[in-house]
Amino acid sequence: MEENKVESEEEFESAESDSEGKVLEEQSNNKLINNKQTMNTDQASDTNTSQSDAKQTHTEEAHTDTTQTHTEPAMSNAEPTDTDTSTNQSHTGTSQSDPGTNQSHAGTNQSHTGTSQSDPGTNQSNTGTSQSDPGTNQSNTGTNQSDTGTSQSGTSSWSWGWGSITSTLSSAVTKATEYTSSVINKGGEEEEEVPTPQEMRRESTTDEEREDQSIGGIFTGLATAVQSTGASLLSGGLDALEVIGRKTVDIISEGDPGLRKKRALLTGDTKTLSQLLKEAKETNNDNNNDDNNQENTSSLINYSQLIEQHGGLVHLEALEMLSGDCTSKLESIESESVNDEVQSLCQYFNIEEEEEEDPGDGKEFTNISSLTIDRVKADQLIKCHEDINIQAKEEVDKDIEVLYVESMNGMARLCSSSLQLFKKTSEILLIPSDGESIDVKDVAMKLKKITVIISNEFETIASLYAEKINEKSSEDKGQEYITSLYLEASSSSSYVQSAHKLLLPVLQHRLTITINNNNN
Amino acid sequence: MSWRNSSLTDVDHYLYQFRLIIIGESTVGKSCLLRRFTQGRWIEHNDPTVGVDFHTKMVQVDGHNLKLQLWDTAGQERFRAITRSYFRNAVGALLVFDISDQNSFAKVSGWMEDVRQSSKPHEPVFLLVGNKADLDRQRQVLRVDAERLANSFKIDYIETSSRTGQNVEEIFNVLARRIFEAIQDGTVVVGNGWDGVKKGDEIPKELSSRVNLQQKKISDTKDNGGGCCK
Numbered sequence: 001m002e003e004n005k006v007e008s009e010e011e012f013e014s015a016e017s018d019s020e021g022k023v024l025e026e027q028s029n030n031k032l033i034n035n036k037q038t039m040n041t042d043q044a045s046d047t048n049t050s051q052s053d054a055k056q057t058h059t060e061e062a063h064t065d066t067t068q069t070h071t072e073p074a075m076s077n078a079e080p081t082d083t084d085t086s087t088n089q090s091h092t093g094t095s096q097s098d099p100g101t102n103q104s105h106a107g108t109n110q111s112h113t114g115t116s117q118s119d120p121g122t123n124q125s126n127t128g129t130s131q132s133d134p135g136t137n138q139s140n141t142g143t144n145q146s147d148t149g150t151s152q153s154g155t156s157s158w159s160w161g162w163g164s165i166t167s168t169l170s171s172a173v174t175k176a177t178e179y180t181s182s183v184i185n186k187g188g189e190e191e192e193e194v195p196t197p198q199e200m201r202r203e204s205t206t207d208e209e210r211e212d213q214s215i216g217g218i219f220t221g222l223a224t225a226v227q228s229t230g231a232s233l234l235s236g237g238l239d240a241l242e243v244i245g246r247k248t249v250d251i252i253s254e255g256d257p258g259l260r261k262k263r264a265l266l267t268g269d270t271k272t273l274s275q276l277l278k279e280a281k282e283t284n285n286d287n288n289n290d291d292n293n294q295e296n297t298s299s300l301i302n303y304s305q306l307i308e309q310h311g312g313l314v315h316l317e318a319l320e321m322l323s324g325d326c327t328s329k330l331e332s333i334e335s336e337s338v339n340d341e342v343q344s345l346c347q348y349f350n351i352e353e354e355e356e357e358d359p360g361d362g363k364e365f366t367n368i369s370s371l372t373i374d375r376v377k378a379d380q381l382i383k384c385h386e387d388i389n390i391q392a393k394e395e396v397d398k399d400i401e402v403l404y405v406e407s408m409n410g411m412a413r414l415c416s417s418s419l420q421l422f423k424k425t426s427e428i429l430l431i432p433s434d435g436e437s438i439d440v441k442d443v444a445m446k447l448k449k450i451t452v453i454i455s456n457e458f459e460t461i462a463s464l465y466a467e468k469i470n471e472k473s474s475e476d477k478g479q480e481y482i483t484s485l486y487l488e489a490s491s492s493s494s495y496v497q498s499a500h501k502l503l504l505p506v507l508q509h510r511l512t513i514t515i516n517n518n519n520n
Numbered sequence: 521m522s523w524r525n526s527s528l529t530d531v532d533h534y535l536y537q538f539r540l541i542i543i544g545e546s547t548v549g550k551s552c553l554l555r556r557f558t559q560g561r562w563i564e565h566n567d568p569t570v571g572v573d574f575h576t577k578m579v580q581v582d583g584h585n586l587k588l589q590l591w592d593t594a595g596q597e598r599f600r601a602i603t604r605s606y607f608r609n610a611v612g613a614l615l616v617f618d619i620s621d622q623n624s625f626a627k628v629s630g631w632m633e634d635v636r637q638s639s640k641p642h643e644p645v646f647l648l649v650g651n652k653a654d655l656d657r658q659r660q661v662l663r664v665d666a667e668r669l670a671n672s673f674k675i676d677y678i679e680t681s682s683r684t685g686q687n688v689e690e691i692f693n694v695l696a697r698r699i700f701e702a703i704q705d706g707t708v709v710v711g712n713g714w715d716g717v718k719k720g721d722e723i724p725k726e727l728s729s730r731v732n733l734q735q736k737k738i739s740d741t742k743d744n745g746g747g748c749c750k
Contacts, residue, residue: 278718314589315574317609318574318606322602427572428570430601431570431602
């Protein structure tokens, strides 16, 4: 089991990063499977066949990375279990008998909603659901996923800024896996102690009410880790799985009281970017508080606090409000053709890695003023950029501490100005136009360019200052500053890119207005 | 508080941050009122506000620092769809009209209702402001009428002038105090994912027992871990 532990930790991490890029692809796979299942559901005798199909497909497609070492036992275990299941199902009809079915449901959710608004209830509600319509349930899940497609990509991009948190969580998951193993072993011996599914369902419903929404996240996250051991779980039954799920949450939380926050950071959708920023600030304050007790004062700047001081946070909050309202308005679109048009805007909101790394020559930044929409001026942003560059190139002897503060302030200012620009753009886009038309696709294209230019700029600033600090001091303190500088540069890029994604619903809403105006 | 990295950044210490919105018809002087308050002088302001602008200022109530985050909203009708998005999450609202403009006074109830609807389930603390008090000669709204309206809503009424500075500090101080009292008597609840009131890092003394549960939980776990919050 020692080996398993290590593997599953790695798997968890790779699953996290892999699932991001594949979300859309996987969703479409999932949809196909769901459709297939829905069709089969009518014929009761076929239900099990289709479910085991689905499960296998998922194991092969969705978890290519995660199951490498475990595929063999998983498959061989899964098949006989399914056969058992089908027998049970037709005779008894109790949910004790369908671990396989539910396991495949769980699998579906894990792989596809890694960072998304996975409904915490989805797994659980399937638990007690009658066996006659698993396909229907699944296809519902599928629909939800495709609806939240945009927000998935929205949250996935910045998660890399929280590297340390990810690793903390994965170590927590290692604990979880450890515990999982022991429960699995127990599972066989103490079957009579496992509560009935009905009880379980009742309990988990209360749990849901009690816990905040982010609890769904840990189920999703944990489920990925549990995936490797999932094969042997099939025989242990779904009930055991649920017990494990909830126990592991407790255990992890005991060991790491701050976990709930970190978990929320990873799942993203339950919290908005601005909430995360606020929490990051608080956490940092808490840490400083702890440092005080240990008389080990950190000299690093609380960057989220700087963003707040420069007004970035409040602009972001306003942008989130607008974006959220637009999202809810979009839900009422009925026309398919309008919906297709609206969806087509998504292509302008994926920023590829290579675009990010495109080296900027500095002059590029001033081009932003030609890329903004009418009535939105980039003057402040460009001024801010100029100021930073002038300051950075000053031939004055500065302490590394001064350089550090200067660079961090500069980045926070630039980041805040960018957020302000995006907020203002949203506002202008949402003013009802008097016959004046806005080429939404053109705006989308330009906004993407702006985002890439700004994102690149943070790294340029960080490099500029890192070099200066490095010249001055190669001691630990200097290195600490440089690390912090690069970290916050990447955080800044993430903030700006996440804010950019908030503009998608705004543009989409604007597009529907334009279409409606043209139709009338 | 010496432990904080004060050498690197100047940190605002406050007990609470209140999010306040300034609402009312276009041209009643909302932006000028805010500029007078935050910058201490009369600034001619011709461009209508687009969407929302932000200002912050610290005020003191009972020796506590309270940070006011002021959302200066556009009064023009065409921005209404946007500004309505901003109404929720405000703990207080300055309801501004122009004493020399009867129409702006007539619209006050509508503005109030709009904010109330948008901020449900929270109920913001309102204050009725009759601005441009320096234009007393062109007055169209009698003080008694404004007071009667304010009474019917059970809120305060204060007349101000951004040009002379009359009562400008006053309205923000009164509103901040009302909200602070509402927190103390439990009418306004802090936290729960609501952004109207945000807890700052100034440690409350007499309020320590009222700090919301979530905050308490965090500090509890920290105590268990051997930490100590003063």
